[in-house]
Amino acid sequence: MEIEISSCKHLMYVHEIQQEMYDSAQRRGTGIAKRSLEYLSKKISEGNAVVATQNGKWAGFCYIETWSHGQFVANSGLIVSPEFRNGGVATLIKKKVFKLSREKYPDAKIFGLTTGLAVMKINSELGYKPVIYSELTQDEDFWNGCKSCVNYEILMKKERKNCLCTAMLFVPEIHTTKAAEKVQPKNEYNEEKSRLSI
Numbered sequence: 001m002e003i004e005i006s007s008c009k010h011l012m013y014v015h016e017i018q019q020e021m022y023d024s025a026q027r028r029g030t031g032i033a034k035r036s037l038e039y040l041s042k043k044i045s046e047g048n049a050v051v052a053t054q055n056g057k058w059a060g061f062c063y064i065e066t067w068s069h070g071q072f073v074a075n076s077g078l079i080v081s082p083e084f085r086n087g088g089v090a091t092l093i094k095k096k097v098f099k100l101s102r103e104k105y106p107d108a109k110i111f112g113l114t115t116g117l118a119v120m121k122i123n124s125e126l127g128y129k130p131v132i133y134s135e136l137t138q139d140e141d142f143w144n145g146c147k148s149c150v151n152y153e154i155l156m157k158k159e160r161k162n163c164l165c166t167a168m169l170f171v172p173e174i175h176t177t178k179a180a181e182k183v184q185p186k187n188e189y190n191e192e193k194s195r196l197s198i
């Protein structure tokens with residue numbers, strides 16, 4: 001199995017990827033933000049995706065999206081060809097696309113919305129934590145992507161605070177360190193020491 005950062009050589013798989021994304025969503029009874037061939041092709045040719053193949057056969061795919069001017073990154077559109085499922089392909093793809101996201105956007109928070117147990121498991125292993133939706137990007141363009149989901153009405157009724165998807169977030173150290181500094185209790189002993197010039 002080859003798990004590679006995408007390039008123009010993978011454009012030959014774009015129709016199959018789009019079709020499988022659509023068919024899987026139909027089977028699951030969920031809606032997804034329909035990605036055009038142009039959109040997916042751009043992701044592939046610009047190296048913003050990961051493609052899995054075996055002996056020249058397409059096996060899986062996932063791509064990177066950025067929101068809130070690069071403050072947030074999502075690894076979206078994860079799909080494994082039915083004949084390659086349950087063999088760890090999604091795990092390998094997610095690891096690779098996560099690493100690529102960290103290299104390209106080291107300061108960004110990485111998030112995902114999912115109803116799938118497989119994705120929840122993989123995300124947890126990568127260090128994502130479940131969060132409420134207010135912790136995610138508030139970029140309108142991201143939330144507009146939910147419009148094609150069958151549960152969009154629920155999301156709107158809940159004022160975009162929650163819905164059927166579990167939100168998961170990976171926060172890079174730069175953010176956790178800053179947050180920790182903010183709540184750091186004052187070290188009165190050290191202050192006392194410096195006042196007394198010990």
Ligand SMILES: CC(C)(COP(=O)(O)OP(=O)(O)OC[C@H]1O[C@@H](n2cnc3c(N)ncnc32)[C@H](O)[C@@H]1OP(=O)(O)O)[C@@H](O)C(=O)NCCC(=O)NCCS
Pocket residue numbers: 024077078079080081084085086087088089090091092113114115116117118119121122
């Ligand atoms: C979800 C999907 C990507 C998983 O791909 P996969 O290659 O079969 O996943 P993996 O083999 O890497 O499995 C990862 C983990 O999830 C578990 N898993 C896989 N499919 C599962 C399922 N349908 N239900 C529950 N757990 C599942 C595996 O057992 C494994 O767990 P483990 O690490 O404890 O052994 C694939 O089934 C798919 O493309 N589905 C349709 C599209 C989709 O749902 N995409 C996700 C959108 S958020």
